[in-house]
Amino acid sequence: MVRVRFAPSPTGYLHLGNIRTALFNFLFARHHGGKFIFRVEDTDRERSRPEFEKAQIDDLLWMGVVPDEGPGFGGDFGPYRQSERLGIYRDAIRKLIDQGHAYDCYVTEEEVEEMRQNARAEKRSFHFDNRGRSFSQGEIAQRKAKGIRPAVRFKIENPHLEVHDLIRGKVSFNLDDMVGDFIIQRADGMPTFHLVVCVDDARMEITHVIRGEDHLSNTPKHLLLFQALGAESPQFGHLPLVQGEGGQTLSKRLDSVSMRAFRGKGYLPHALANYMALLGWSPGNDQEIFTLEELQRAFDLGRVGRSSAIFDPQKLDWMNGEHLRRLSGEEFAESALRYLEEQGSMDLNPGLLKNVLAIFQDKIERFDQLPEALKILQDEFDYEDEALMKADESKMIFRAALEILDEWSKEPSDLYQGLVEELKKKVPAKGKSLFHPIRMAVTGRVHGPELKRVIPVLGRDKIKGRFRRALQI
RNA sequence: GUCCCUAUCGUCUAGCCUGGUCUAGGACACCAGAUUUUCAUUCUGGUAACACGGGUUCGAAUCCCGUUAGGGACGCCA
Numbered sequence A: 001m002v003r004v005r006f007a008p009s010p011t012g013y014l015h016l017g018n019i020r021t022a023l024f025n026f027l028f029a030r031h032h033g034g035k036f037i038f039r040v041e042d043t044d045r046e047r048s049r050p051e052f053e054k055a056q057i058d059d060l061l062w063m064g065v066v067p068d069e070g071p072g073f074g075g076d077f078g079p080y081r082q083s084e085r086l087g088i089y090r091d092a093i094r095k096l097i098d099q100g101h102a103y104d105c106y107v108t109e110e111e112v113e114e115m116r117q118n119a120r121a122e123k124r125s126f127h128f129d130n131r132g133r134s135f136s137q138g139e140i141a142q143r144k145a146k147g148i149r150p151a152v153r154f155k156i157e158n159p160h161l162e163v164h165d166l167i168r169g170k171v172s173f174n175l176d177d178m179v180g181d182f183i184i185q186r187a188d189g190m191p192t193f194h195l196v197v198c199v200d201d202a203r204m205e206i207t208h209v210i211r212g213e214d215h216l217s218n219t220p221k222h223l224l225l226f227q228a229l230g231a232e233s234p235q236f237g238h239l240p241l242v243q244g245e246g247g248q249t250l251s252k253r254l255d256s257v258s259m260r261a262f263r264g265k266g267y268l269p270h271a272l273a274n275y276m277a278l279l280g281w282s283p284g285n286d287q288e289i290f291t292l293e294e295l296q297r298a299f300d301l302g303r304v305g306r307s308s309a310i311f312d313p314q315k316l317d318w319m320n321g322e323h324l325r326r327l328s329g330e331e332f333a334e335s336a337l338r339y340l341e342e343q344g345s346m347d348l349n350p351g352l353l354k355n356v357l358a359i360f361q362d363k364i365e366r367f368d369q370l371p372e373a374l375k376i377l378q379d380e381f382d383y384e385d386e387a388l389m390k391a392d393e394s395k396m397i398f399r400a401a402l403e404i405l406d407e408w409s410k411e412p413s414d415l416y417q418g419l420v421e422e423l424k425k426k427v428p429a430k431g432k433s434l435f436h437p438i439r440m441a442v443t444g445r446v447h448g449p450e451l452k453r454v455i456p457v458l459g460r461d462k463i464k465g466r467f468r469r470a471l472q473i
Numbered sequence B: 001g002u003c004c005c006u007a008u009c010g011u012c013u014a015g016c017c018u019g020g021u022c023u024a025g026g027a028c029a030c031c032a033g034a035u036u037u038u039c040a041u042u043c044u045g046g047u048a049a050c051a052c053g054g055g056u057u058c059g060a061a062u063c064c065c066g067u068u069a070g071g072g073a074c075g076c077c078a
Helices: A016-031 A050-063 A086-098 A109-121 A137-145 A193-203 A213-229 A259-265 A269-277 A292-298 A313-326 A329-343 A350-358 A367-377 A386-390 A392-406 A412-426 A432-443 A451-471
Strands: A003-006 A035-038 A102-105 A151-154 A160-165 A169-174 A182-185 A208-212 A235-239
Touching: A003 A016, A003 A208, A016 A035, A016 A050, A016 A208, A016 A235, A016 A259, A016 A269, A016 A292, A050 A259, A050 A269, A086 A102, A086 A151, A086 A182, A086 A193, A086 A213, A151 A213, A160 A213, A160 A235, A169 A213, A182 A193, A193 A213, A208 A213, A213 A235, A259 A367, A269 A292, A269 A313, A329 A350, A329 A367, A350 A367, A350 A451, A367 A451, A386 A392, A386 A432, A392 A412, A392 A432, A392 A451, A412 A432, A412 A451, A432 A451
Parallel strands: A003 A035, A208 A235
Antiparallel strands: A102 A151, A151 A182, A160 A169
C-alpha cells in the first residue's frame, strides 16, 4: 500500500511550490490507490501558528487535494501534529543514545556560531568538528555546573551514502565533506526536523517521500537515521524546484505566488492544479488540459523532469480561460458567484447576477476581471466616444429606439431582435453605423459583450433609461 | 568556499534511458490572416531552441569528459 505525506510547517501560507509538492503527493497516492497523509510539522514553537495550519488545510481542500489522514481527517497513525507526539520522539532519542547512535553534546550554540564565523572569515567551508563527542567527564561536569544544557547530536559513522532517487537516479554523498554530527534534539529539549521526520515517516509507514529538491542533501542524514532507528527507509523522489517570474526563488514571503493571491485573482482550483501539474511533469503526449481525475489517472513519477521550472502567469491565465470555457453555464455562474462572495466585492442580487454572469463566460480569463465587466449593470457611466453620442445620426437612432420601447408589448426575450427590426424600419443607418451608437448608449463602451445578450438581460426599463440619458448628452 | 543537482524556442515541455525515422514536435506569449456588424472566442499560417568545447561512433539533441551558467544544501529552521 502506497502511503505518502505532505508535511508543511505552519509558519506561513502555502505557495506555488508547497502546493505543487502536495499535489504531486496526492496525485501519486491516488494513482496507486494509496493514502495521502497531511502532517503538521510544528516543532518550531516560535514560528508555528494555528492560523497557518488552518489556512494551509483550507487551501489544500479548496484545490481538491483532500487528505486521507491528518488532524481532523482521521487515520490510525495519529496524532498528526508533531507537537502532540513529543513523547514518541523522546523515547526514540533515548533509544538512539542508549544504542550509541547519539550523544549529549555540551558544545554551546555560541561556540558553534564562533566556529562558523571563523570558517567564513578564512573562506573555508564549515562543518561541526564533533568535538562534543570526546569531552572528558570532568569537562562535562564543569559545563553542567555553568548551567549549560546539552543538545543531542547524531553520530555520523558511515559517511559514504548512496541515494536511489526516483527522479534523479543514483546520487552519491560523502557526509564528511558536508556536515558533522547533527542535532536531533535542541538544548531546550525539542526534537529537530531530521529526527521527527524520520521517526514519523517510519511510524506512519510512509512508503514514498516526495519532496522538493532542497531536501536532497538532507536525504543521506535521513537514511542514516532510518538505519539507526531500525526502520526500513522509504523511497525518495526529489522534485525540481519552481522559480518565480524572472527566475527568483519562491518563499513564503513572496506574496504574488501564495495560494491566497491565486484565490484572490479568481483562478479555478482545478485549472491551477492542472497548471502546476504541468510544471515539472508531462504526460508524454500533447494533452494539456486535464481534469483532476484525468491527472490522477495519468500521473507518473517517472515522467517528472529533473530541471527547475519558471512559473509563467500568462500560461496559467490561458489555461484558466480554457477551464472556464469548458464549464457549463450553470457551473460558471456558481463558481463566479462563489468567488464574488468570497471576495465580498459584490452587493448585487444573485438572481440578476446569475443571468448577467453567463454573458462573460468566454470573455474573461480570471474571475477578478468580473467586477469591472459587471459595471454594465450600473446606470451611471461615462461614454468612451462622446463625439459619436452627439452626432445627429446617433440622436435619431436613440429617439427612434425610445419610441419603439414605449410601445413595446412583446416577450422580454424578443427585446433585442424586435428592437433591431423596428429600428431598421425607422432609421436609414445600418451595419456599424447602427450598432455602434446602440452599443455606446447601452454600455458606454466601444467594446463589450454581444448586444444580443446584454439587452435582454438588462431589460426594457433599464434600456429605455439609457437611451433617454443618451439623448441628453 | 565545499558538496549536490540541472542545462532543447523568451516561457512550459516532447524527443535522451534503448544513438540514424529530428531539415527537433506540441503549448503559452508574440506577429500575420480568416471568421465574428465591436471586443473576446474559434480557425489558419509565421518568427523562434539542442549552452560551449572536446571525445566515442559510419552517424550524437541523444553516450562520455571538461568548461560555463543557473539552482540547491552547508542552522540548536523546516
